[in-house]
Amino acid sequence: MKITSNSVDDCSLIDLCKIQNKSGNIIVLENTKNIPFDVKRIYYLYDIPSGESRGGHAHYQLEQYLVAAAGSFDVLLDDGKNKKRLTLNRPNIALHIVPGLWRELDNFSSGCISMVLASHPYDENDYIRNYKNYLEWKL
Numbered sequence: 001m002k003i004t005s006n007s008v009d010d011c012s013l014i015d016l017c018k019i020q021n022k023s024g025n026i027i028v029l030e031n032t033k034n035i036p037f038d039v040k041r042i043y044y045l046y047d048i049p050s051g052e053s054r055g056g057h058a059h060y061q062l063e064q065y066l067v068a069a070a071g072s073f074d075v076l077l078d079d080g081k082n083k084k085r086l087t088l089n090r091p092n093i094a095l096h097i098v099p100g101l102w103r104e105l106d107n108f109s110s111g112c113i114s115m116v117l118a119s120h121p122y123d124e125n126d127y128i129r130n131y132k133n134y135l136e137w138k139l
């Protein structure tokens with residue numbers, strides 16, 4: 001399947017299976033065990049001013065697990081034909097974003113930490129930051 005044909009329905013919410021005991025919870029993610037790609041990079045967004053939005057781009061190759069490690073935010077996924085809006089608000093739920101999807105993040109709560117596990121190192125050439133160019137690439 002070509003990456004250009006990935007759709008919003010190829011993205012899914014994953015239960016990260018917390019280990020729970022009376023002193024709290026822990027989530028463990030290990031390459032080759034419970035994550036479908038090798039994690040090459042982790043980054044997180046925090047101290048996001050009220051009303052701000054992030055994203056507004058797609059990746060050619062990168063796939064990601066996106067997690068609300070604290071607080072909540074909304075994600076708009078867009079494959080050029082269909083859009084899907086989700087709220088992430090639990091540290092044990094990851095949104096798996098496959099390559100080739102346009103995404104926008106907004107409605108960040110106060111104290112939100114938006115954590116990303118990514119399949120590739122940072123490469124600005126992997127970004128499509130212009131929506132018109134994205135739609136042309138998807139054709």
Ligand code: T46
Nearest residue numbers: 041043045053054055056059064066103105116121122
């Ligand atoms: C995504 C959302 C959820 C780096 O130098 N290295 C990095 O690994 C990253 C992610 C960013 N940067 C620099 C590039 C820009 O100068 O940090 C600045 C902000 O990056 P960007 O505008 O891409 O930030 P967001 O929050 O719009 O997007 C980021 C990720 O880029 C993207 O993959 O899905 O978080």
